Amino acid sequence: MTAVLDRVTTPVARRPYLSRTVGFAGMSAAMVAILVAAGAPTPLLPIYQAQWALPPSMLTLAFGVYAFALLAAIPVIGSLSDYVGRRPLMIGSLALDLVAMLVFLSSTSIGWLIAARVVQGVATAAASSSLSAAVVELAPERHKKLGAQMTSMAPLAGLGIGALFSGVVAQYASDAAFAVWLVLAAVMALGTAFAAFTPETATPKPGALASLIPRVSVPAQVRRLFSSAMPGVVASFMLMALYLGLVPVVLRAVFHVSSPLVGALAAFVMFTAGAAVSATTSSVRPHRLRLVGASGLAIGAILFAGAIGAHALPLLWAGALVGGAGIGAGFAGTTRGLVPEVAQHQRAGLFTAIYLVGYLAMGVSAVVAGLVIGAVGAASMAAGFGAVTAIVALVGVLATAGVKR
Template sequence: MSRTFSPSRPTRPPRTFPAKTAFPGLALVFAAFFFAAGAPTPLLSLRQQEWGFSAGTLSLAFAIYAIGLLAALLVGGSLSDHLGRRPVMLIALYTELIAMIAFMVASTITWVIIARALQGIATGIATGAFNAAIAEQAPSHLKKLAGGLAGASVAGGLGIGALVTGAAVQFTADANLLIFAILTGVMILGIVFVSFTSETAVKRPGAVRSLTPRLSIPGKIRREFAAGLPLHIAGWMFPAFFLGLSPVLLRLHFALDGGLVAGFTAFLGPFSAAVATFAFGRHPARHSSLAGVSFILLGILAVLFGINATWLPAVWIGAVLGGIGFGGSFGGQIRLIAPHIQPHQRAGVFASIYAAAYLAFSLPVIIAGQLAPVWGLVPTLLAYGVTLSAFAAVGIVIQAVLLKSESTPKPALARSTVTANSRPD
């Protein structure tokens, strides 16, 4: 009896989420990284009271995250341009998962600092890959929204993470265990989700060579990138103030120890930034950049007034104003640069942008933490605010000059002049 062989069936490609699901889903997973980054703000203040470490150690524990993130950006920021988006996103998620577990079991500030550094490395690996993947998964009619959604994920995640954790500190017996157990579960879900998203990048050779630390800024965007640096410095120094320094300010200057007030104060700016990102997205990018950096200046002036007058509502008003400005200015700069980036350059360029951003997010806070015991808390914070104001003022001038030059009518073509002059009398 002969056996009949049927032709072999082609192997089915693995099932993946459609773009309309992958696009918002990846933005939510990316936001989870920054929710986790904002979560330690109220917890670090609580740990300082329990474990008795110095203000300098507190600022280091906050800023080591940004240092790890910056290192990962410089080394692996363009890795997904070579290996693909999905493998790099998964590496980031597994590293973040280890960091969440380390936070959950940490018993000393040393372990918290190690967990915070791991968290920064994970977020640095994620930044270029997720920004590029979100832009590439966006449906064609939502391409303009993609950059804003990625920016809103960063700001909104930081703010909501601080607020939720602050509430947990206020109302639960073990906020650290609760928050990081939940985040551990979130990262596992993120791993599952990303595993079923389609690959959007064409793999290219040179992955090992791409690990050499360098910035990737194509010639077409170098002028715009340089013009945006004062804006990025002022913009990212602003949320760093609230996430890294405001818990100490509240406790020592305003005599407020509650986790909820610390979380709420840290929440206002980033959340306002996330909302503003979408509101400003309806307006031209240059106008958004100029208006945004102007709001940042108004915000820090209100904060400085509140500190000097010991009036907390002014600090909160300043947080909202500066947050609005951060959302408008950062989103505007992304929209000015994004159209000029080739697909294979996306991860590297986003890594360069965030490298500048996170230097501004980390170094001033570390310096302030070291100076506070010498100068005093309030003088140090006032100096921080004045420095931020100076960068914002420079950013306003640069963006105003660029806006004016772009609005000036172009001179008539020489050919038109020749034609007019050649008419018979």
């Protein structure tokens, strides 16, 4: 009887969670780390190509499957954290990305590399919703705007940092791939442990299984605006596919540049420009941002195509700078224009629709480019890719100009 009373009256020990401020900082870092890992393969692709004697089409397939895996996972698990809580999904996504890093680390063939990219795509999809929501909710009350800015800047900044980090390691390390994936595996392990002690910000509720049914919806009141913004979104993701998945191949085949750091710096310039524009244009009207963004994308793609035709490497860098600014402006204008016009319960489906279009464009364009390169060569493929991207962006300029502010 005494033992029973002791069990009843003794308080249950609670897990010592971190403070919300520390959790905000840690999960912001984890969100960046997830995207750092996504950008890391770019400078390593030529190394894998040389080691395994791969055709360019296999490299673009390894890049494209990431987008397809993310595309398939986002509609299924995008809203799961609303039902099971943020922390379980944060722990799961970081742990799954750790698995991807370990598969990369032990890869001995292109098949394992593709498998690692698929796992990484699913992990990134799971993290994109749970980490983004947690960062906004954990942000200090006086700095809630900072949480929203982190969610918009982290993807661009993370991809750029990942490419640069991997490029520097590839330039100077004897076994670059092993070093990159070992460091990132340690980062993901640390992030997983940190997430376990981060305070929960969402109350679990029934309906988790039902939430796994894919939901993609564009509310009626924003369908015209959504349609006008989609060419810019497609052009943005095509340009990202170009600099993340194809530029390393183009540099080696067209410009005879074998240094992995050059391609990494081009991607870093593009994503840094995008993050900077996104962070500094909060006072600019969304309609103007979309116009500027689509115009920047068109100019950046034209500069890239011109770099191939004129065999002028500086134009490729200029295209990265201008096109990156266009990505940042266009995506910021799209989200800031659409989100305030819909109810809170409609936003998850809306974001799913935006990413569905974007990642479909990224994956399809990369895989098609890989198939075309074998038939027409790297130079013709790259010039054609730039031209098509410019045309899509110009359609975005006309579509945006035709919609009232």
